[in-house]
Amino acid sequence: MKKDSFWKRVTGWSLFLPVVSLLLVMAVNIIHDIAVGANPLSFFMITLRQTTGNGTILYGRIIDILNRGSEVAILAIGMTLVVSSSAGTDISVGSVMSLCASFCCMLLAGYGVSSATTLACPLIVGILAGILLGVICGMFNGTLVAYFGIQPMVATLILYSAARAIGLLLCNDLIVYVRNGTFGIFGGFLGVIPTPVVIAAICILVMTLVLKKTALGMYIQSVGINGRASRIAGLNSKRIIFLTYMLCGLFAGIAGIVASSRITSADSNNIGLYFEMDAILAVALGGNSLGGGKFNLAGSIIGAYTIQAITTTLYALGVSSTQAPVFKAVIVILIVAIQAPPLKAYMKRRNMAKQVKGAA
Amino acid sequence: MEENVVLTARGITMTFPGVKALENVDFTLRKGEIHALMGENGAGKSTLIKCLTGINDFEAGEIHVDGISGPVKNHSTKDAQEVGISTVYQEVNLCPNLSVAENLFIGREPMTKFHTVDRRSYNKRSQKIMDELGIAVDVTQNLENYSLAIQQMVAIARAVDMDCKVLILDEPTSSLDDEEVEKLFTLMRSLRDKGVGIIFVTHFLEQVYAVCDRITVLRDGQLVGEYPIADLPRVKLVAAMMGKNLDDLAEIQKESIEDVSRNPLEISAKGLSHTGTIKPFDLDIHKGEVVGIAGLLGSGRSELARAIYGADRASSGTLSVGGKEVKIKEPIDAMNLGMGMLPDDRKAEGIIGDLSVRENIILALQAKRGMFNLLSRAKQEEIAARYIDLVQIKTADQETLVKQLSGGNQQKVILARWLATDPDFLILDEPTRGIDVGTKSEIQKMIVKLAGEGKSILFISSEIAEMLRTCNRMAIMRDGEKVGELDHDLTQENVMKAIAGGEGTK
Ligand SMILES: Nc1ncnc2c1ncn2[C@@H]1O[C@H](COP(=O)(O)OP(=O)(O)OP(=O)(O)O)[C@@H](O)[C@H]1O
Ligand SMILES: [Mg+2]
Numbered sequence: 001m002k003k004d005s006f007w008k009r010v011t012g013w014s015l016f017l018p019v020v021s022l023l024l025v026m027a028v029n030i031i032h033d034i035a036v037g038a039n040p041l042s043f044f045m046i047t048l049r050q051t052t053g054n055g056t057i058l059y060g061r062i063i064d065i066l067n068r069g070s071e072v073a074i075l076a077i078g079m080t081l082v083v084s085s086s087a088g089t090d091i092s093v094g095s096v097m098s099l100c101a102s103f104c105c106m107l108l109a110g111y112g113v114s115s116a117t118t119l120a121c122p123l124i125v126g127i128l129a130g131i132l133l134g135v136i137c138g139m140f141n142g143t144l145v146a147y148f149g150i151q152p153m154v155a156t157l158i159l160y161s162a163a164r165a166i167g168l169l170l171c172n173d174l175i176v177y178v179r180n181g182t183f184g185i186f187g188g189f190l191g192v193i194p195t196p197v198v199i200a201a202i203c204i205l206v207m208t209l210v211l212k213k214t215a216l217g218m219y220i221q222s223v224g225i226n227g228r229a230s231r232i233a234g235l236n237s238k239r240i241i242f243l244t245y246m247l248c249g250l251f252a253g254i255a256g257i258v259a260s261s262r263i264t265s266a267d268s269n270n271i272g273l274y275f276e277m278d279a280i281l282a283v284a285l286g287g288n289s290l291g292g293g294k295f296n297l298a299g300s301i302i303g304a305y306t307i308q309a310i311t312t313t314l315y316a317l318g319v320s321s322t323q324a325p326v327f328k329a330v331i332v333i334l335i336v337a338i339q340a341p342p343l344k345a346y347m348k349r350r351n352m353a354k355q356v357k358g359a360a
Numbered sequence: 361m362e363e364n365v366v367l368t369a370r371g372i373t374m375t376f377p378g379v380k381a382l383e384n385v386d387f388t389l390r391k392g393e394i395h396a397l398m399g400e401n402g403a404g405k406s407t408l409i410k411c412l413t414g415i416n417d418f419e420a421g422e423i424h425v426d427g428i429s430g431p432v433k434n435h436s437t438k439d440a441q442e443v444g445i446s447t448v449y450q451e452v453n454l455c456p457n458l459s460v461a462e463n464l465f466i467g468r469e470p471m472t473k474f475h476t477v478d479r480r481s482y483n484k485r486s487q488k489i490m491d492e493l494g495i496a497v498d499v500t501q502n503l504e505n506y507s508l509a510i511q512q513m514v515a516i517a518r519a520v521d522m523d524c525k526v527l528i529l530d531e532p533t534s535s536l537d538d539e540e541v542e543k544l545f546t547l548m549r550s551l552r553d554k555g556v557g558i559i560f561v562t563h564f565l566e567q568v569y570a571v572c573d574r575i576t577v578l579r580d581g582q583l584v585g586e587y588p589i590a591d592l593p594r595v596k597l598v599a600a601m602m603g604k605n606l607d608d609l610a611e612i613q614k615e616s617i618e619d620v621s622r623n624p625l626e627i628s629a630k631g632l633s634h635t636g637t638i639k640p641f642d643l644d645i646h647k648g649e650v651v652g653i654a655g656l657l658g659s660g661r662s663e664l665a666r667a668i669y670g671a672d673r674a675s676s677g678t679l680s681v682g683g684k685e686v687k688i689k690e691p692i693d694a695m696n697l698g699m700g701m702l703p704d705d706r707k708a709e710g711i712i713g714d715l716s717v718r719e720n721i722i723l724a725l726q727a728k729r730g731m732f733n734l735l736s737r738a739k740q741e742e743i744a745a746r747y748i749d750l751v752q753i754k755t756a757d758q759e760t761l762v763k764q765l766s767g768g769n770q771q772k773v774i775l776a777r778w779l780a781t782d783p784d785f786l787i788l789d790e791p792t793r794g795i796d797v798g799t800k801s802e803i804q805k806m807i808v809k810l811a812g813e814g815k816s817i818l819f820i821s822s823e824i825a826e827m828l829r830t831c832n833r834m835a836i837m838r839d840g841e842k843v844g845e846l847d848h849d850l851t852q853e854n855v856m857k858a859i860a861g862g863e864g865t866k
Contacts, residue, residue, distance in 0.1 A: 213734060214731050215727075215729075215730075215731045215732075215734045215735075216731055218715070218719060218723070218726065219727075221712075221715065222712050222719075222723060225712045225713060225714045226708075226709075226712050226713065228708055228709050229703075229709045229710055229711060229712055230712065231671075231690070231691055232691055232701060232709050232710075233691075233723045233724045233777065234692040234695045234723075234724050234727030234728055235692070235723075236690060236692060294714050
């Protein structure tokens, strides 16, 4: 039998779509740099820079993308699992981020205090409590989806609208500032490296290890592909779906702390705003089917950073932050179109026709 | 096109990655004949059918249909219907969450004069169609409320209700009992007499000789030959399919039915029931015993097994395993007590289509070991390889997605999954569904061998002969109730009598 052509093998590769989108964004940057007469490789340049304090940090567009994309990357991990197991999305993650940030800052600053320089409780307690609240939110969503059989979109709509408001309540309708050097570190720098990048890397690493060393990955996919058959084969489908939502909440909590530490405050109205959309988009961009089943975590992560790269590029191109969503929407349409079955079928038929001609 | 020929396929070639599914295959169907398409699992029967109906895009070859000049190229089942080819596929592909009537008329709904779907008229017409076939269903109920056998009959009813020149039936009888099979045959004969050409795929050889006029045999994607039925007696047919001689009727009968009634009890159910599907029943199964469950379609055979296994949680009664009373809430509890269950609906409850053959085989074993006790990749591959070999799964390799296997080979994968867990008590609900004659007798031998090793088996099959060859005892089911047991004089006649009611029970 004939070996598959190089082209066919490449297009069949599971990371084809995410990597191509990322390369495309890079190409746009290079072209732009050439057009404005800058160094064509300035996109990739990383330099050391003195900060206003007395530290040195890594600086460059790539670093910026990795840094700012961390929250979405962290969210994308959980979202990938949720999509796989339940063929639905968790649209509450952005609001849950905000709630966790508010809760954490409220504990650190003390209730009703809008700006604190001394901590009302140990830093670690505030942070863990914030993350724990994320887990609880995830468990709430998971219970509704797995045990009450509510559609994921509808079930998570509850926290989507409520979580942010609860956060505001916790903060007494204030923006709570925690002006304490150590709190800012999670959104700042660890040595020369941005801490969010380190946190995202740890999350990704731990999840990858869990997927490699346990049967969780197989369980989730199995349940997502055929829940009834998985149950007969001894899997507790409901518990596994519950678990994915819980993990999704956990990662939303972590992302919330990072986002809040970045601005050393809990700005309930703005933290995590529209992040659920980016997280879902990251999963889709990663070549994962939103219909559940097989998943590809690496794809989602690349997808998350691609989205940040798109945003950064748009700003670099001078698109204002209010217009950026329009461009993102166009990109989403393109991706959905590429993945759409009619187009895939068309490509397949074309390939086939070529082969037949070749054989004749 | 020749006189009297309604469909021809010439030189059909079709490859999947790693498999040459069809190679230069010719096929001719005449008007008013029932034409059996035969071959082992994975021989290419379903693939050929999907080429005819436009689901598969074949690479080379031509298809001609009577009344249409030039080669026909279908792109979908709908195209095929337009040229007069109506099909029942091997896997029922109706919509479980639509009503029976909606399934019968989907894509061709009768319209009112306001261009809305005329629900009343099609409900009435559907009821009439099902009544004519003698199938007792409420057509307004969702399809998923009915057993696989009824679903299969609905698929058949849908296909025959469409005006067609060619009717294709890919293993339509795999879940049916003798009675439904007879109904289907009557229907097929009357269509044949009206001049319809019928392609019939089955692994039940008796059925071939009961209705068919002609046989085409495929082996490994190649045409072996086309024969008038009289020229190809059973032994020769099997030889043509397998490429070697095998007397599939050679008895596998247990040498002498061993008396296992004094062995310790493995399973003892007292008053077990599941509301709505099965009334309270008692059932004892000894170690080393094979117990069959016989009954008509919908008599509660699968439901009895499901209540024991916890697939449907028992609503009353007690269950003891190995002498200890146990509570089973979920299948995993049953598995941890050493049980396993091969369910009858392969597509809905068996295969995990998008996972590989390897993953499908180790799934239950892995579930039993628990999430944190992952089998190493090497171990997984070793187990998969062992069972692929043992039950003769025909697959390109271990990493092939299970949905890409032929129907019979998917069934073997599920069987392998349960054998790999090494259960003490195994429930086999139609284990040989869609499996070819050669492998079927292998599986029956395997059942007898497992029992010989002291395992207990609950065996459900719509083929009584198959159970007679392997079972020590039989439970008789009627209308969702266990009505009796037969433990001596197990003959086809006695079992039939018991099923039908009257004497011979209790
Ligand atoms: N979608 C697919 N992708 C890859 N391989 C396939 C696909 N469908 C079928 N095959 C392969 O083609 C071969 C023929 O399969 P086919 O389903 O036609 O067998 P069959 O004769 O119908 O067998 P059975 O009696 O088990 O139903 C098999 O080896 C199968 O693995
Ligand atoms: Mg088949």
